[in-house]
Amino acid sequence: MKISCCRKNESTKELAMTVDFLKVLAEENRLKIMCTLRSGEKCVCDIWRFLDLPQNLASHHLKILKDFKLIDSRKDGLKVYYSINSNEMSKYNSFLNHFLKSYEQ
Amino acid sequence: MKISCCRKNESTKELAMTVDFLKVLAEENRLKIMCTLRSGEKCVCDIWRFLDLPQNLASHHLKILKDFKLIDSRKDGLKVYYSINSNEMSKYNSFLNHFLKSYEQ
DNA sequence: TGACTATATCAAAATATATTGATATAGTCT
DNA sequence: AGACTATATCAATATATTTTGATATAGTCA
Numbered sequence: 001m002k003i004s005c006c007r008k009n010e011s012t013k014e015l016a017m018t019v020d021f022l023k024v025l026a027e028e029n030r031l032k033i034m035c036t037l038r039s040g041e042k043c044v045c046d047i048w049r050f051l052d053l054p055q056n057l058a059s060h061h062l063k064i065l066k067d068f069k070l071i072d073s074r075k076d077g078l079k080v081y082y083s084i085n086s087n088e089m090s091k092y093n094s095f096l097n098h099f100l101k102s103y104e105q
Numbered sequence: 106m107k108i109s110c111c112r113k114n115e116s117t118k119e120l121a122m123t124v125d126f127l128k129v130l131a132e133e134n135r136l137k138i139m140c141t142l143r144s145g146e147k148c149v150c151d152i153w154r155f156l157d158l159p160q161n162l163a164s165h166h167l168k169i170l171k172d173f174k175l176i177d178s179r180k181d182g183l184k185v186y187y188s189i190n191s192n193e194m195s196k197y198n199s200f201l202n203h204f205l206k207s208y209e210q
Numbered sequence: 211t212g213a214c215t216a217t218a219t220c221a222a223a224a225t226a227t228a229t230t231g232a233t234a235t236a237g238t239c240t
Numbered sequence: 241a242g243a244c245t246a247t248a249t250c251a252a253t254a255t256a257t258t259t260t261g262a263t264a265t266a267g268t269c270a
Contacts, residue, residue, distance in 0.1 A: 132227085132228080
């Protein structure tokens with residue numbers, strides 16, 4: 001039996017990072033937020049009104065995305081604008097393709 | 106503010122399926138199993154011995170992957186062999202790319 | 211300063227998920 | 241049939257995550 005990855009201590013750290021990345025995205029509101037941000041930065045109130053979420057829940061999920069660096073933020077007056085961090089997304093995307101081979105069609 | 110996806114009732118079903126797909130993969134043991142199966146079908150005992158998991162835990166995670174159709178199984182005597190269902194993987198992969206734009210490098 | 215708006219934080223409750231231990235099922239081989 | 245191996249199932253427990261409600265912080269503007 002030839003197995004090419006995932007034995008204990010082999011690629012362990014990258015695999016754990018990839019799992020964490022997937023956990024961050026594997027939540028409906030967070031995936032919607034990422035999807036909403038595809039078209040450019042949005043402030044928190046745009047996001048929670050558009051997605052019909054309680055304000056504090058939107059903040060909570062934004063914090064999780066921000067802590068994981070999938071999004072950046074900038075403050076402008078009272079408002080905080082969030083946007084996708086494409087570099088980090090690319091990084092995790094290539095980790096993911098390392099563990100799952102690419103199943104594109 | 107122009108937002109191109111994720112409003113209530115728009116792509117709702119595909120988004121929910123994509124979230125479920127991500128949830129299935131966002132677990133260390135299951136991602137390891139998928140990775141292990143990249144090189145071809147394996148029986149359950151190959152998998153649990155290789156990944157150093159309790160047998161029943163491996164069965165449990167295989168069932169989750171199987172129920173979601175990411176893997177197929179065939180029985181040969183006492184052994185059950187699991188393998189990746191590439192068609193389903195491709196399907197969910199394109200859903201995922203629909204919600205996240207493609208961040209490949 | 212005071213009223214107002216936007217965002218963040220925190221504790222509690224609700225919900226979901228992973229893991230373990232025990233046991234059942236089902237095929238093989240003598 | 242009886243002993244054995246491989247796999248699956250189930251209930252109980254442990255753990256993690258999401259959601260809610262209340263409140264804090266911080267900037268704006270009259």
